[in-house]
Amino acid sequence: MVDRVSRRVFLAGLGAALTPVAGLAAPPATSLRPPLRPFDASGVTRPEAVLARAGLSGRVGFAVVNARTGEELEAVEGATGLPPASVAKALTALYALEALGPSHRFRTRVLADGPVENGVLKGDLILAGGGDPVLDTDALASLARAMKATGLREVRGGFKVYDGALPEVFSIDPEQPDHVGYSPAVSGIALNFNRVHFEWKRAGKGWSVAMDARSDKIRPAVAMAEMKVVNRALPIYTYEQHQRVDAWTVAGKALGQDGSRWLPVRKPALYAGDVFQTLARSNGVVLGKVEVIRSLPASARMLAHHDSEPLSEILRDMLKFSTNLTAEMVGLAATIARGGQPRTLRESGQAMSAWATERYGMAGTSLVDHSGLGEASRMTPRGLAAALAQAGKAGTLPGLLKDIPMRDAKGRVVRDHPIRVVAKTGTLNFVSGLGGFMTAADGTVLAFAIFSADFDRRARIRPEDRERPEGARGWNVRSKKLQQELIERWGAIYGS
Template sequence: MMRMISKRFFLVAGLSAMASAGLARAPERSLRPQSRPAGGAVPPKTPSAAALIARAELGGDVGFAVADARTGLVLESGNARLGLPPASVTKAVTALYALESLGAGHRFYTELRVAGPIRDGVLQGDVILKGGGDPTLDTDRLAEFVRALKAAGLREVKGRLIVDGTALPSLNEIDSDQPEHVGYNPAISGIALNFNRVHFEWTRANGVWNVMMDGRSERYRPEVRFAKMQIANRDAPVFTYGRKGQEDHWSVSAQALGKGGSRWLPVRQPELYAGDVLRALARAEGLRLPAPEKGVAAGGAPVLLRLESADLRSICKDFLKYSNNMMTEMVGLAATTARSGRPVSLKASAGEMSRWARVSLGMGASRFVDHSGLGEASRATAEDMTKALVAARPVIAPLLKPVAMRDAKGRVIKAHPMRVHAKTGTLNFVSALAGYAEAPDGTVMSFAIFAADRGRRARLKRSEREAPPGARSWNRRAKGLQQALIERWGALYGA
C-alpha cells in the first residue's frame, strides 16, 4: 500500500511536470486576471487582493496562493514564499504522510493479555493492557475487555495490572507553550483513552462543592482515582497541575467556577488513566484488579482480546474534520515509527515528515515541529501548500470537510456559487485555510491562505493563551478575508 500511494502521488497528481512547471516559479505579486468574454465578463468592481487584505486590518503578515487544481498553473499569489505558522493545516500534510507510510487500510490495536493460568477464578499472574497506537479507544470499547475477563471466569488477579504504552514515544504534552489545563494539549503515548482527557464536573449546594473526575463515554461514567481535584480559595491562576507519584493533582479557583459546570482536562499519565478506568469498570462487574502500573508487556503472554480501530483513511478524515490534536500526533508518530522501525521523539518525527514533504510534495520551504500544528514554530508557505494540494488532490480532497460561505452576520449562505472543501487552522492571532474551491463553471482551484500577527502573539503570557483579548475579533476578520479572497477568485477565474 505504501508504494501504491506513492505511485499515485507521482504519476496521477503529484509532482508531475505539469504541476511542477505551474508552481515552480510562483510570482510574489498578484497576476493580472484575464477578462472573460460576454456572458462571463469579470465584474468591474472586483476588489484587488491587496485591498481585501488592507480592509481586514489584521496587522502582521498574509500570504496566499491559488492555482488551477488540474494543471497546477498559478492564478494569483501574494507573499506566497513567506513562511508562516500553518496551525492545523499541518494536519493535512500529516494525513498524507501517514497514508503513504502505513497504508489507507492500516488499523491500530489495543490488546488484553493474561500472563499465567486462571485457577478457580483467580489469575496467578499479570493482566496486561497493551496499546498499539489506537487514538480512538474510548471507555465504551474498554468495557469489552472487562466482558472478556468475565467470560474467561476471572474474579481476581494475584499479579499486577500492567499498562504498556511503549508502541509510541511518551510525551508529557504536545506543546509546552500552551496553558497546562487545556484539553487539546494532552500527553501522548502508545495507549490513549477518551483522547487522553478526563472529565471534571462540579456543582455547589448549600455552600458545599461536589466534584467528580471521571472517564465518561456514551454508555459509562466510571469515576477515576488517579486524577484528583481540589477547590482553592484564590482568584488566579484558574488551574494548577502537579504530578504526585501515580496521581495527577489539579486545583481550581473557586471564584472561577460559579454554581456548577464541567470541562475536559488533559491527562498527563495515559497508561495510569486507561488502567484506572479499566479497574473501575471491572470493579462494577465484581472483578478485583490491582492498581495499574506503567510497564512493558512480557513476550509470550497470550492475547485474551484484541480490539482494532477503524481504518487509517477513516481516522484521517475524522481528525481533519474535528481537528483533534492528539489523534493527529499519534498517527504521525506511528507513521515515523513504521518508517524508522522504532519510536522517536516528536521533534525527530516532525523532522522526518518535513523531509518527506519536501521530497514527495515539493514543500521545500516548509518545516514542521509537530504533526498537529499546535506548535507555533512550524512554518509553511502558501506556495508550498498549494503545490502539495495540486500534487495530492486525488488522496486528500475526499478527506477534507466542506467549509460554508457566510453572510455578514455569520449565517450560512446555502445557495452560494462557490463550493469549498478545506482544512482550517487557528491559533491565537494565527489563521489558516487551505484546500479546494470549485467555481460555478466547474473550475477547481487549489489554494492556501496564511495570516499571522506574530508580534501580537509573542506578547501573550502563557496564562492568556486560552482566550486572549482581541483574538476572537481578529479571527473573525481573518475568516472574512479568506472568504473574500475565495469569492474574488471565483469571480476572476470561474464563470
C-alpha cells in the first residue's frame, strides 16, 4: 500500500503550484429571499452593503440553503453561471463516489504475454495502468519487487506500457504556461501526479542539473525528460515535444543558487516505463525499450499488481490538496463506469454536467473538465448549494471536505470560533470560490456556494504573467475576506 504520510508530504510540498490565484460585486441582480424565521436586523449588515464593502471588481454570486430542509435562505446572482475553479472538485467527488463507490481501488498490473519457464518470460512484459491517480515511485518500486518475487529473472520479449484505460490529454488546460505542475498530461497511467523533479546545483561557473522521479526513499533518474541551461534571462522555461523526450530549457540567469521544482510530464506512459525499467533493473530484471500501447492482448496474464487505497481516501486528499490530475482521472473513470466513451476532458466534463442536472437539478452547470482549471466552466451558486444540501444528507461528502478556519479582520485564525466550516476552495487568477457546509453556534447546518470572477482583468493577463499577474493576490485576499464575512453574517442570522 502507498505510504499515505509520504504522499501527503509530497502533495503539501506541491501546494504552491497547485493553485494559479482569485471578481466583486455588482448590485444584486436577484431579489433576496426572506429568511426562514424573523431576526433582529438592526445589528446585521445587509448583503448589498457586504458586497459593496468588499472592494472587488467583477461579479459575485452566492446562495445559502438550509441543509436539513433544502430551503434556500438567501441568494444574490444565484442563477448566474460563474467559473467554479477548484470548487468543481466537490461535484467531481460526488460523481466518482456514485459511479465507482467509496471502496473502489485502482489496480496497476504487471502482465506476461507469453509463457514463463524457469524464470524466463518468452514473450512481452506489460506494465498496465489502471487509471490510478496516486501511483508514486515507492508504489512502483513495490510492484517491481513483487514481480521479482514471482521468480522472474529474464524477459526475452519487449517491454510495453499500456495507458489505454483513459483517454490521452496533452495538458489539462492548454492555456496554462508549459511549465506549471498543476496542468500535466492525462492518460491511463500516471506517476507522481505526472510531475518530474528538476534540480539544479552550482558547479563552478555553471550548473549541474538532474531530472528524477524521487520519493522519500529513492531517486531514480529519468531519461525521457531532459533539461538544458541556456544563457538568457527570459523566458524562464521553454518546452518542446520530441518523439520520446520532454525537452526543456531553463534561463541560467533565473536560477540563482541551488534549487528545485516539479515540472509537468507530457508523456506519462514513457515516464512510468522509464522509471519501472530502472526499478526492475535494480531487482535483476533487464527490460528493453519502452513501447506504448493503447490496447491489451487477450492472452496476457497477471504476474503482480498494486492496488491504490480506497477511492474515499483518494478523494479526501484530492479535496484537501486540490490535485487537478486526481480530479481529471477519477472523473474520466466515473464517466467510463457510467457507460460513456469520452475522448476529451470536455466530453467527460459535459457528461458530469448532464449527470448533475439529472441527479441534483443543477441547471446552468456546464463544465469543461473535472478539476475546475478550465476557465470556460460554469456553475451557479444556487445549483451547487442545493446539490450540497441534498448530498449532505447522505453524510459522505462533509466528512471528506477540508476544515476552513474562520479568521479575524487581520487574517489570523480564530481557534475558538463558534462557526465551523468544511468546504472546497477554488482559486484561479481573478476567480475565487468556496462551497461547502457551515455549522452555526446553535448547531444549524447550512450549505452554501460563493463565486466571484473578474472576467475583464483575467482577459488582460499577458501569457508571460499568468503565474503571478499584477493585482491578483490582493483581489484574492479581498475575495476570501468577503467569503468569511458572508459566513459570519449567515451565522448571525440563521444560527444564533
